[in-house]
Amino acid sequence: MTYAAVVLDNDGVLTELPNRxxxxxxxxxxxxxxxLSAPSGEQVRALVAGNVEAIRSLCQEHRIDASTFCYExxxxxxxxxxxxxRDGLRTLYDDTSTLWNLDAPLGLVSDNQxxxxxxxxRFFxxxxxxxxxxxxxYTPEGLHRMKPDPHYLDEALDDLGTRDALYVGDSAVDVEAAANAGVDSALVVRDDDAPDCEPTHRIESLGELSALV
Known part of the structure; x- marks a missing residue:
């Protein structure tokens, strides 16, 4: 099985995950x-996760414009x-160098800003x-389009001009987003803590993509 294009997630696939x-x-x-002094752990987690309903509720409670809050x-x-x-606390995975050997156009779709x-x-x-x-x-509208919503994956596939594509991620939500977009998925499992999902392919390194393209 080969694909005409490959789309990748970023965090946990190209670059190391952001530090908690x-x-x-x-x-x-x-x-x-x-x-807003002394936020609860639950409120902080909701903001980090982009939980739009919790963010809206918080903003309503404190009479803050949700769009302004999300912008900040x-x-x-x-x-x-x-x-x-810049401080070198997070970098690319070594296996990203193999992407230059793939004979296929590449896309990148991430829930990160x-x-x-x-x-x-640009940095790398x-x-x-x-x-x-x-x-x-990171807006109220954008948060509603976080994966598994396939909106931005669909946009990338339209730009690449093909639906014969593989989406590469590191989480169950990536696999679900690929299914929602009607394309196959590859789950990168870099350690023993693999998510519970059923991707089309399981790989341990981006170097394994050369066998699929």
């Missing part, structure tokens, strides 16, 4: 920006992730390898 403390710090600074949350997350990358994704590609000098790039805008 990094995202937690960004969320806490957002709460501070709106003078996104800006804080982008700043913290850029700092993390679009600005962060673009920064990562790999932007030219991708023909379609979509991060998820």
């Amino acid at each position: 403390e990094t995202m937690w710090r960004a969320a806490e600074r957002t709460f501070q920006r709106f003078d 949350a996104a800006a804080a997350a982008v700043r913290e992730q850029k700092r993390e990358l 679009h600005e962060t994704i673009r920064f990562i590609l 000098g790999i932007e030219e390898r991708f023909d379609a790039v979509y991060g998820n805008p």
Whole structure:
């Protein structure tokens, strides 16, 4: 089985996952920006996870515009992730170098903020390898389109001009998003903690994609 194009997730696939403390710090600074002192752990987790209903409820309770709150949350997350990358606390996986050997166009679709994704590609000098790039805008509307919603995966496939594609992710939600878009999936399992799902393919390294393209 071969595919005409490959679309990849970012966090956990191309780059190491953001540090938990990094995202937690960004969320806490957002709460501070709106003078919301001592947020509960549940509220911080909801913001980090992009739980749009919990965010709307919080904003209604404190009479904060949800779009403004999300804008500030996104800006804080982008700043913290850029700092993390510049400080060398997070980097590309070694096997991303094999992507240049694939004879297929590549796309990138992530739930991370679009600005962060673009920064990562420029920072590591790999932007030219991708023909379609979509991060998820951290807005109330954008959060509703987080995976497993296939919206941005569909957009990338339209840009690539084919539905004969493989979506590569590291989580069950990636596998579900691929199914919702009507394409096959490859689950990257880099350790023993594999998610409970049924992808089309299971791989341990991006180097294994050469056998599928």
